[in-house]
Amino acid sequence: MTLDGRHFEDLFGRSRLSLGKLISCAAVNSETREEVAIKKIGNAFDNRIDAKRTLREIKLLRHMDHENVIAIKDIIRPPLKEDFNDVYIVYELMDTDLHQIIRSNQSLTDDHCRVVLQYFLYQVLRGLKYVHSANVLHRDLKPNNLLLNANCDLKIGDFGLARATSETDFMTEYVVTRWYRAPELLLNCSEYTAAIDIWSVGCILGEIMTRQPLFPGKDYVHQLRLITEVCYLRSPEKLPKSSSDGLLLVAPLL
Structure with a gap:
């Protein structure tokens, strides 16, 4: 799959988990070969409470740096503001x-x-x-x-x-x-x-x-x-x- 000009390959054998509007999968960055976890939050801004929670998680984790706290690697945004409906958060991959x-x-x-x-x-x-x-x-x-x-x-x-x-x-x-x-x-x-x-x-x-x-x-x-x-x-x-x-x-x- 290609997101914001970057290509990610699904890792063979890794499970994809769907929880309502949340979809998580394991992938590898085709350029860096780094294995990551990508969480998709579909229609993230349709509900005020869900949007607030998403933004809060991004804000807090962006400021945290600890061995025992999951790290956000990147936030993938669409090229056009009008297409910004889904949020893709890239985390370090855990097993x-x-x-x-x-x-x-x-x-x-x-x-x-x-x-x-x-x-x-x-x-x-x-x-x-x-x-x-x-x-x-x-x-x-x-x-x-x-x-x-x-x-x-x-x-x-x-x-x-x-x-x-x-x-x-x-x-x-x-x-x-x-x-x-x-x-x-x-x-x-x-x-x-x-x-x-x-x-x-x-x-x-x-x-x-x-x-x-x-x-x-x-x-x-x-x-x-x-x-x-x-x-x-x-x-x-x-x-x-x-x-x-x-x-x-x-x-x-x-």
């Missing part, structure tokens, strides 16, 4: 995400895998520390948004719901996928802190250890009930099976 690792048949119980998973957690917290130090909340941390390559390098991706804490606009509570959403968001609190991201990390860690979502709520009420039973009524039997050491590690994050 998979944490969700795929958790759902795979790979054993996660041997000593080698434990070390690798600890390394994943270290990288998540390292990248999140950088994001928070820039006064930015990610607001949508989940296994699908933690990208990995063959070297076990992890990068935080998908900043579509992220925002700077210095912004004066009303902060919506409708952020973060429900299973990873902190109690204050479930209770419609519009004033929250970076703690909502730390909560999500705790949920992700629990999911890594048990290979099941920690709080798989069916709706808001069920989600709050699951959280209350585990965190406030101290009923560890409600958790999926895990070691006591693992539970001690997850608890401070929740």
Whole structure:
């Protein structure tokens, strides 16, 4: 495919993912031979909220430079302003995400895998520390948004719901996928802190250890009930099976 005068070849065997108006694919730049990921956002400006999220993600990632945060390589624009309906964002290419690792048949119980998973957690917290130090909340941390390559390098991706804490606009509570959403968001609190991201990390860690979502709520009420039973009524039997050491590690994050 040719975009803005540049030719990209689809990488053989790489999957193409379509999520509504979002289409992501792996490609290689024919000139530089660099492998990249291209995300197409179709009709990006038809909806004000979607347009704002797209521009916010581009703005934030353009100013970030960290080993554990996904990097934007380029923004591909059409030759004519009148044709600017779709947005193509070029990212560095990663091989998979944490969700795929958790759902795979790979054993996660041997000593080698434990070390690798600890390394994943270290990288998540390292990248999140950088994001928070820039006064930015990610607001949508989940296994699908933690990208990995063959070297076990992890990068935080998908900043579509992220925002700077210095912004004066009303902060919506409708952020973060429900299973990873902190109690204050479930209770419609519009004033929250970076703690909502730390909560999500705790949920992700629990999911890594048990290979099941920690709080798989069916709706808001069920989600709050699951959280209350585990965190406030101290009923560890409600958790999926895990070691006591693992539970001690997850608890401070929740």
